[in-house]
Amino acid sequence: MTVLVTGARGNIGGRLVARLAAGGHRVRASARDAAALEAPGGVEAVELDVTAPDPAVLRGVRTVFLYPVFGPVDDFLKAADEAGVEHLVLLSSPASYEPVEHAGPIGRAHQAVEASLRESGLSHTVLYPSWLATNAIRDWAEAIRATGRVGIAHPRWQVNPIHIDDIAEVAARLLTRDEHRGRTLVLTGPESMPQREVVARLAEAIGRPIAVDELSREEATARLPEWFPEPVFASLLDVAEAAGDTPATINNNVERLTGHPARSFRAWAEAERDAFTAR
Numbered sequence: 001m002t003v004l005v006t007g008a009r010g011n012i013g014g015r016l017v018a019r020l021a022a023g024g025h026r027v028r029a030s031a032r033d034a035a036a037l038e039a040p041g042g043v044e045a046v047e048l049d050v051t052a053p054d055p056a057v058l059r060g061v062r063t064v065f066l067y068p069v070f071g072p073v074d075d076f077l078k079a080a081d082e083a084g085v086e087h088l089v090l091l092s093s094p095a096s097y098e099p100v101e102h103a104g105p106i107g108r109a110h111q112a113v114e115a116s117l118r119e120s121g122l123s124h125t126v127l128y129p130s131w132l133a134t135n136a137i138r139d140w141a142e143a144i145r146a147t148g149r150v151g152i153a154h155p156r157w158q159v160n161p162i163h164i165d166d167i168a169e170v171a172a173r174l175l176t177r178d179e180h181r182g183r184t185l186v187l188t189g190p191e192s193m194p195q196r197e198v199v200a201r202l203a204e205a206i207g208r209p210i211a212v213d214e215l216s217r218e219e220a221t222a223r224l225p226e227w228f229p230e231p232v233f234a235s236l237l238d239v240a241e242a243a244g245d246t247p248a249t250i251n252n253n254v255e256r257l258t259g260h261p262a263r264s265f266r267a268w269a270e271a272e273r274d275a276f277t278a279r
């Protein structure tokens with residue numbers, strides 16, 4: 001059986017490919033630019049834009065890990081159906097249903113992919129992971145390396161960082177066993193903490209102090225990198241503002257699905273130390 005992993009260059013997709021390959025599964029890893037894909041030995045690398053698919057990439061595929069791409073996925077799902085794909089695991093986001101965020105651009109984009117999947121009639125499982133630990137690299141690594149400080153608009157906003165290995169482990173299981181099909185699974189990290197505390201844990205893990213500067217909405221928006229869409233950032237600020245001090249939801253689904261407690265943010269940060277310290 002072949003597992004097709006879309007977004008194999010992505011943080012989660014990359015870990016998933018490695019995990020499936022290490023488990024002896026036949027993996028087809030895809031990226032929009034296959035030449036840029038560094039797949040482990042034995043893994044087949046193919047080019048695939050999910051919004052403009054070549055049906056040939058689905059030949060012999062039994063299960064698919066699907067990224068919540070922006071754009072229509074109906075042709076891909078039709079091709080998957082025609083190729084006899086048995087099951088898909090969709091990476092989605094709680095933005096799809098959470099108050100405030102569901103009505104914004106992130107929520108709507110995820111809802112669109114979920115709706116297409118539902119309407120396709122294909123068997124699927126939807127994953128709703130909480131705040132990705134990798135957000136710390138995306139949002140803060142550059143500033144920490146350059147200045148040892150981070151600017152945050154809502155440092156009291158509580159998040160529940162999830163280790164991406166936990167998501168990859170759950171996905172690998174669902175792609176290779178006939179379990180939890182037709183379900184939606186909320187996956188969270190083990191602990192809710194304010195973003196200020198996330199930074200403190202990061203500082204402990206890398207062995208260097210990190211100062212937190214509380215920013216106004218305008219200041220935070222002015223610092224936004226060019227690649228980050230402003231409406232998406234505005235929606236995140238709305239979410240953080242509305243949440244106040246409310247703890248983020250925590251559940252034990254990672255443990256129920258993997259047999260071990262959810263990995264800590266600290267463990268993730270220690271493994272990713274170089275991202276925050278190396279030149």
Ligand SMILES: NC(=O)c1ccc[n+]([C@@H]2O[C@H](COP(=O)([O-])OP(=O)(O)OC[C@H]3O[C@@H](n4cnc5c(N)ncnc54)[C@H](OP(=O)(O)O)[C@@H]3O)[C@@H](O)[C@H]2O)c1
Pocket residue numbers: 006007008009010011012013030031032033048049050051067068069070071091092093094128129130131132134135
């Ligand atoms: N940030 C959070 O806290 C959070 C929380 C819950 C859920 N999520 C979800 O998790 C995602 C981030 O996961 P990540 O960090 O693993 O992602 P990532 O590293 O940013 O990678 C995204 C992947 O999506 C692929 N992709 C995008 N458009 C595509 C298309 N049209 N066809 C095929 N592949 C396409 C990219 O493929 P290429 O290599 O071809 O570019 C890339 O590999 C978010 O987008 C969100 O949906 C995020």
